[in-house]
Amino acid sequence: MTQGILLFCFDTEHTKYHKILERCVGLIKKNIKLEITVVTNFQTYKKLKPLGFINYKFIEPEIGNTKEGKPWNNVDRHMAYELSPYYKTVVMDIDYFCYSDNLLQLFDTDYDFLVPAQAFDLSGRNSFDHRRFSQIPMVWATVLYFKKNKEVERFFKMVKYVKDWYPYFIDLYRIQSRNFRNDYVFAIALQQYKGFVGYDKFPFALSTLPPDCEILELGDVGVKWKLNDTVNYINDQDVHVLNKEIPHD
Amino acid sequence: MDIRELKKQSDLSYDTAVAKRNALEKAHSRQVIAYNGFLFRADPETICLVRTLKENDSRFFVLDTNDNPVEIRDPADFLNKLIARNQEALNAYHQMYETFTRKGD
Numbered sequence: 001m002t003q004g005i006l007l008f009c010f011d012t013e014h015t016k017y018h019k020i021l022e023r024c025v026g027l028i029k030k031n032i033k034l035e036i037t038v039v040t041n042f043q044t045y046k047k048l049k050p051l052g053f054i055n056y057k058f059i060e061p062e063i064g065n066t067k068e069g070k071p072w073n074n075v076d077r078h079m080a081y082e083l084s085p086y087y088k089t090v091v092m093d094i095d096y097f098c099y100s101d102n103l104l105q106l107f108d109t110d111y112d113f114l115v116p117a118q119a120f121d122l123s124g125r126n127s128f129d130h131r132r133f134s135q136i137p138m139v140w141a142t143v144l145y146f147k148k149n150k151e152v153e154r155f156f157k158m159v160k161y162v163k164d165w166y167p168y169f170i171d172l173y174r175i176q177s178r179n180f181r182n183d184y185v186f187a188i189a190l191q192q193y194k195g196f197v198g199y200d201k202f203p204f205a206l207s208t209l210p211p212d213c214e215i216l217e218l219g220d221v222g223v224k225w226k227l228n229d230t231v232n233y234i235n236d237q238d239v240h241v242l243n244k245e246i247p248h249d
Numbered sequence: 250m251d252i253r254e255l256k257k258q259s260d261l262s263y264d265t266a267v268a269k270r271n272a273l274e275k276a277h278s279r280q281v282i283a284y285n286g287f288l289f290r291a292d293p294e295t296i297c298l299v300r301t302l303k304e305n306d307s308r309f310f311v312l313d314t315n316d317n318p319v320e321i322r323d324p325a326d327f328l329n330k331l332i333a334r335n336q337e338a339l340n341a342y343h344q345m346y347e348t349f350t351r352k353g354d
Contacts, residue, residue: 102278110286111315120274124267203288203314204278207271230264236341237275 003088003107004035010061010073011044018047019248024094025051031098039083057083065180077182078163081156092143096240106145112152114145118205123227127210134175140206141182142240159189208240215246265349272345279338287313291334299328
């Protein structure tokens with residue numbers, strides 16, 4: 001049975017996502033040690049430095065989505081099922097940096113699909129309570145685990161359906177953000193598909209650094225950041241970094 | 250103690266509290282363990298439950314972190330793995346904690 005990590009990476013005119021991918025891949029190779037497949041386009045691929053053994057799948061990203069007025073190519077996550085070459089897959093955002101092997105535990109389970117429902121604010125301000133911004137609890141599509149079977153294939157068809165009719169669903173669930181967010185796409189799809197009852201979740205919160213934390217160092221063992229003239233750091237813990245201004249080598 | 254020193258002490262206390270909170274969350278994440286295809290938390294509650302049930306029977310059922318029932322057929326193995334993971338996570342937390350206490354010196 002094959003297992004691996006699936007990543008999506010598309011540069012935009014404002015953000016060099018390929019630089020973030022290079023850091024992300026290095027940490028996966030060091031700490032997770034599983035095969036990696038990167039979904040990208042040729043324009044992004046040609047800027048990448050050699051990353052060793054990596055599978056690439058080329059698609060043209062669906063454009064049109066924005067974040068804070070800038071292009072945001074994040075609409076293609078619904079294709080993860082068909083693009084993954086693995087029986088068991090972890091799909092993750094490239095700004096999720098694996099400083100531990102905690103995610104390996106997921107591959108030793110028989111779950112069909114797992115998603116994190118909570119994020120932990122490393123800046124100590126509990127700023128990720130998004131419950132009041134919609135009528136359904138949000139999930140964090142930053143990291144998803146799934147295995148391939150008919151059930152999960154049907155679920156991803158539901159994800160695609162929600163993606164196609166997203167403007168309708170964000171009105172239905174009174175979601176405050178008007179741009180396209182995979183967090184809500186998967187939350188809506190899970191709620192619809194699972195009969196509005198419940199679904200299996202990660203038993204831990206995603207440690208996350210809010211966008212106003214300035215990243216000082218993204219090292220080999222951890223992250224150092226600055227907020228309000230205070231410098232803090234965390235080592236050996238997976239971290240989701242929301243500020244895309246990441247120092248490069 | 251002048252106001253600058255007070256502020257410095259207050260900032261230090263706050264930073265230490267945040268770092269301690271983050272280290273504890275890291276320990277909680279590390280306590281997650283896969284067994285028999287399901288996920289468990291290697292916390293005191295699970296360890297005590299497994300130990301108690303183990304005294305009574307050689308096979309029993311427990312709930313995983315998503316409330317799915319799981320049959321445990323080798324309680325000793327499960328308990329050993331839970332304790333090992335629990336202590337690994339807390340040992341790392343302890344090392345971090347030591348740096349906090351030294352910070353105030």
